[in-house]
Amino acid sequence: MTHLALTDISKVYAGTTVVQDFNLEVNKGEFVSFLGPSGCGKTTTLRMIAGFEIPTTGRVMLDDADITDKAPNQRNVGMVFQAYALFPNMTVAQNIGFGMQIHKESKEAIKQRVEEMLALIHLETKGNSFPSQLSGGQQQRVALARALANRPQVLLLDEPLSALDAKIRVSLRQEIRSIQKKLGITAIYVTHDQEEALSISDRIVVMSGGKMEQVGTPFQIYNFPETAFVANFVGTLNTVKAEVVDPAKKLLRMDGVQLEAAEGLDGKGKGDEVTLAIRPERITFASVEEKANIFDCTIENITFLGSIVRIQVLAGSNKFFLDTFNNPFLELPKIGAKEQISCSKEAVLILK
Amino acid sequence: MKKRGHIWAWVIFAIGIVYFFLPLLATFLFSLKARLGVLSFQAYENVLRDPAFVRSFSYSVLWATLTIIFGILLFVPTAYWVRLRVPQARTAVEFITLLPFVVPAIVYVFGLVRTYSHPPLLIVNSPFLLVAAYTVLSMPYMYRAIDTGLRAIDVRTLTEAAQSLGANWPTILFRIILPNIRVAILNGAFLSFAIVIGEYILAQYLAKPAFGPYMAVQGQNKAYEPAALAIISFGLTWASMGIIDAFGRGRGQGATIAGGH
Numbered sequence: 001m002t003h004l005a006l007t008d009i010s011k012v013y014a015g016t017t018v019v020q021d022f023n024l025e026v027n028k029g030e031f032v033s034f035l036g037p038s039g040c041g042k043t044t045t046l047r048m049i050a051g052f053e054i055p056t057t058g059r060v061m062l063d064d065a066d067i068t069d070k071a072p073n074q075r076n077v078g079m080v081f082q083a084y085a086l087f088p089n090m091t092v093a094q095n096i097g098f099g100m101q102i103h104k105e106s107k108e109a110i111k112q113r114v115e116e117m118l119a120l121i122h123l124e125t126k127g128n129s130f131p132s133q134l135s136g137g138q139q140q141r142v143a144l145a146r147a148l149a150n151r152p153q154v155l156l157l158d159e160p161l162s163a164l165d166a167k168i169r170v171s172l173r174q175e176i177r178s179i180q181k182k183l184g185i186t187a188i189y190v191t192h193d194q195e196e197a198l199s200i201s202d203r204i205v206v207m208s209g210g211k212m213e214q215v216g217t218p219f220q221i222y223n224f225p226e227t228a229f230v231a232n233f234v235g236t237l238n239t240v241k242a243e244v245v246d247p248a249k250k251l252l253r254m255d256g257v258q259l260e261a262a263e264g265l266d267g268k269g270k271g272d273e274v275t276l277a278i279r280p281e282r283i284t285f286a287s288v289e290e291k292a293n294i295f296d297c298t299i300e301n302i303t304f305l306g307s308i309v310r311i312q313v314l315a316g317s318n319k320f321f322l323d324t325f326n327n328p329f330l331e332l333p334k335i336g337a338k339e340q341i342s343c344s345k346e347a348v349l350i351l352k
Numbered sequence: 353m354k355k356r357g358h359i360w361a362w363v364i365f366a367i368g369i370v371y372f373f374l375p376l377l378a379t380f381l382f383s384l385k386a387r388l389g390v391l392s393f394q395a396y397e398n399v400l401r402d403p404a405f406v407r408s409f410s411y412s413v414l415w416a417t418l419t420i421i422f423g424i425l426l427f428v429p430t431a432y433w434v435r436l437r438v439p440q441a442r443t444a445v446e447f448i449t450l451l452p453f454v455v456p457a458i459v460y461v462f463g464l465v466r467t468y469s470h471p472p473l474l475i476v477n478s479p480f481l482l483v484a485a486y487t488v489l490s491m492p493y494m495y496r497a498i499d500t501g502l503r504a505i506d507v508r509t510l511t512e513a514a515q516s517l518g519a520n521w522p523t524i525l526f527r528i529i530l531p532n533i534r535v536a537i538l539n540g541a542f543l544s545f546a547i548v549i550g551e552y553i554l555a556q557y558l559a560k561p562a563f564g565p566y567m568a569v570q571g572q573n574k575a576y577e578p579a580a581l582a583i584i585s586f587g588l589t590w591a592s593m594g595i596i597d598a599f600g601r602g603r604g605q606g607a608t609i610a611g612g613h
Contacts, residue, residue, distance in 0.1 A: 052512055072515040083506055085513035089531035099517035143513075150517060 002061075003028040003186050004049070004154055009058035011044050011210075018044050019210045022058070026154075026188070031180055033189040033197040036207035037233070042190045045207075046156050049188060051075050062153055078147030082159040084139040086131035092142050093118070093127035099150035117145035120179060137168040144176065148183065155180065155187040161196065173200050194234045198222060206230045223279075228351045231277045236310075238280065238320045239351070244272045250345070252276065255316030257295050264350030275351045280310065282347035283322035285333075286340035294342045295320075299333045313341060376586065383579035395576035399584065408566035412555075415479065415562070416548035419486040420541045423494040426487065428537070431498045432529055435507050449495040452488055457553040460485070465557065476558065485554050490544035497543065501536020502529075538595070546589055 002025045009022035019041040026032050034042035047053040049060055051072035060068045067075050086095050096117050097110040105113075118124045121141040131139055140160055147155060157176070161169040177200040180187045191197050197204050198218040206213040206221060206229070214221060214230045225231035231239060242254040247268045252259045254276070261276065268274060286294045297313035297320070308323050309332065322341060324330070333339055386394035399405050434445050452460070464485055469476040487494075507529070514524045530537070555562035567585075571578040 050512075050516060052515075072512070073518045073520055077516060079513065079516040081509050081513060083509050085506065085509040087510065087514070087528055087532070088505070089528075089534075098514075098519075102518040102523065146513075146517070156516075 001028055002026070003030070003063060004188075005059075005061040006045070006049070007059045007061070009045065009048060009055045009060070011041070011048065011053060012056045017210055019048070019055075022212060024205060024212070024215065026186055028186055029184045031177065031187045031189065031200060031202045033191055033201040033204045034207055035191055035194060035197040035204050035234070036213075037192055040207040041210040042192075042205075042207050043158055046158055046188060046190045049154065050077055050079050050156050076150070076153045078150060078152030078155045080140070080143050080147050080155070080157045080160045082162050084131070084136070084143045084163075086139055086143055086146070088131055091128050091130055092123065092134070095131070095142055096146045096149050098146065103150065113149055117149050120148070120182075121145045121175075135168075136164050137172055140164065140172060141175070144179065148179070148185070153186070155185050157187065157189045159190055159192070161191075161193075169196070176200065198234070206233060208233070225277065225349065226352050228275055228277075231349065231351055236280050236321060236323075237277045238283070238318075239275055239277045240318045240320075242274055242276050244268045244270055244274060246270065247272075252348075255295075255318060257316065259348060260292050260345040261348040261350055262344075262346045268350075277349040277351055278320070278343050278347050280321040280323040283320060283341050283343045284324075285322075286342040292342075293345060293348070294340050297339055297341050299335050299337045299339060302332055302335065313339070315341065376583075379579045380583050383576055383583055386576040386580075395580035396584070399570075399577050399580050404566055405581075408561055408563045409549075411561055412549050412551075412563035415482055415486060415560075416545045418483045419490060419548050420494075420544050422483055423487050423490055423540070423544055424498075424537060427491070427495045427498050427540075428530065428533075429525065431495060431502055432507065432525065435499070435502050436511060445495075446499075449491050452492055457489070458557075460488075461554050461557040464554075479560065482554065482558055482560055482562075485558070486544075486548045486551065489551065489554065490540075490547050493543035493547065494540040497536050497540030498533060501533030501539075504536070505529075505532050542593070542595070549588070550585060 004024075004026040006022055006024045009019060010017060011019040018039075022041075022045055024032070034045060036042050044053060048055050051067070051070055051074070055068060058068075059066055062075070062077075086092075087098065090098065093114045096114045100110045100113060114127065115124075118127055121144060123138060123141060123145075126134065126138065126142075131142065134142065140163075143160070144157075160176070161172055164172065173196055176187075176189075189197070189201065198221070201218055203215060203217055204221045205215050208229045214226045216224075221230060221234055225234060225237070228239060231237045240254055242252040242259060244265060245251040245253045245258065247265045247270060250261045250263070250265050252261060252265075252274065259276070265274070295315040297315040299311060300314050300319070301312040303310045303312070304326070307326055309326050309330065311322050311324065311333070313320050313322065320341065381391075383395050384391040384393065386392060386398070430445070434441055464481065465476055467473065468481055475481050510528055510532070511524055514528050519528070550564050550567065551562065552564035552568055554560075556565045556568070567578065567581055570581060
């Protein structure tokens with residue numbers, strides 16, 4: 001059931017189009033992330049849902065009601081900001097209860113809800129503290145509780161973890177996801193951090209230059225990127241040009257080496273140039289039995305990344321990364337050594 | 353090397369203390385010499401017993417207070433709106449707020465008299481013209497103090513957070529913005545108070561029985577009382593600073609310590 005619908009949304013500032021042709025339907029209880037680099041229009045789109053920006057064209061529908069032209073304080077939408085935005089003059093409890101006070105709820109109801117929210121964010125003892133007495137992570141949890149206390153129809157989160165350190169980011173994103181699931185609230189999450197988006201979202205909207213590049217589950221986005229932008233932005237990817245040799249048999253040629261793809265050549269003709277992509281973890285050193293998709297290469301560099309070891313090789317004129325899991329007994333090739341690498345035909349993705 | 357620097361710091365501090373406090377000490381000692389041959393508070397007694405002192409001081413306190421209230425009501429929404437919605441106008445607004453430094457008070461008061469002494473705006477005798485004029489005079493201090501206070505908080509995000517929680521503009525202004533620039537407003541208020549309480553030219557030319565003209569008359573006719581008045585005036589200023597400090601340290605969690613000068 002569609003809960004939030006964005007139809008033909010565009011936003012133009014002084015002749016510059018920052019969002020265009022944005023269409024999205026979000027189901028109730030769904031967690032959708034807008035992922036993209038700075039300036040891709042993700043925050044502007046979020047702000048149009050919040051009412052801080054009015055779309056140049058298009059409509060924003062929430063539970064079948066058109067809220068496009070409604071003021072932010074007339075929409076029942078909760079928002080969590082990157083900069084926490086807690087009111088410094090109010091205690092944690094007053095911050096959480098602020099929205100309910102505005103809606104003239106009874107003191108008893110506010111007190112009860114504030115206690116519920118404090119329990120939800122595990123800050124039961126901090127009700128009387130001021131924001132300045134809390135850590136960044138605690139402040140952001142309070143900001144989340146404040147946004148949720150009003151029982152909003154949609155929760156909007158604008159890069160809420162960007163100002164926090166790495167460990168807190170990981171634990172807090174899990175907490176956000178578990179609270180969202182527990183309350184069954186629809187959430188839109190803006191981030192430029194692909195790992196964050198992949199780990200907590202039901203669906204991801206990858207954006208670039210104000211346009212939607214791809215919408216899909218984290219699994220789809222990572223494993224089956226549809227465009228070169230998505231492929232390059234989400235995860236590490238080897239992208240190279242290749243020539244179609246036989247579209248029916250899905251055969252390609254790259255630097256004189258024949259390659260086989262599993263799909264993605266529909267509509268392509270012999271001799272067409274395509275961009276293909278292979279994830280580093282899908283490339284392995286070739287074993288004796290392997291016959292297809294094998295390249296000769298030279299080891300150029302080896303980088304230790306903790307749980308993963310990334311090896312850079314030169315195959316013909318193309319550079320490839322391949323990832324292998326680290327273990328203490330791993331035998332790594334020497335730099336400059338001649339090796340053979342291979343990948344399955346399913347690992348060869350043809351980009352649009 | 354470090355020790356030498358330390359000594360120089362104390363020397364400069366001592367010179368500063370002497371420079372600022374010696375004239376004050378001299379004035380204070382002079383003010384105690386109203387009785388021949390003995391040190392006494394006779395001059396202070398004379399000043400405080402003078403009904404004209406109480407009258408003129410109360411008059412100025414009242415109009416200074418009204419000026420502060422009017423200034424807050426005018427400048428807080430203006431500075432807030434400029435910062436939030438029209439940041440490109442900040443330079444122009446800052447220039448306007450500095451005009452009282454550029455236009456001499458005597459030119460300003462003649463302008464007021466000329467403009468408001470004949471119909472349709474015959475309000476030259478109204479004390480409210482004095483409040484309006486004082487508001488303009490204190491504008492550089494009040495506006496800049498408020499603006500500095502606003503700079504210290506994230507006005508846009510706090511406003512948007514409050515809006516997303518359902519708050520309207522008056523609620524945002526009075527419950528979110530004002531409490532968070534309280535100390536900045538106090539800074540501006542006490543500076544305005546200090547300006548208005550001793551202001552002479554506007555009060556004199558608009559013929560108002562204010563404290564400034566009273567002090568001028570005392571200075572012309574008496575010897576020790578003006579010195580006593582100067583010390584009283586210093587005392588009031590220090591008391592104002594003390595109040596600012598007390599407010600700043602007091603309910604301090606939300607306070608924004610912002611210097612407006």
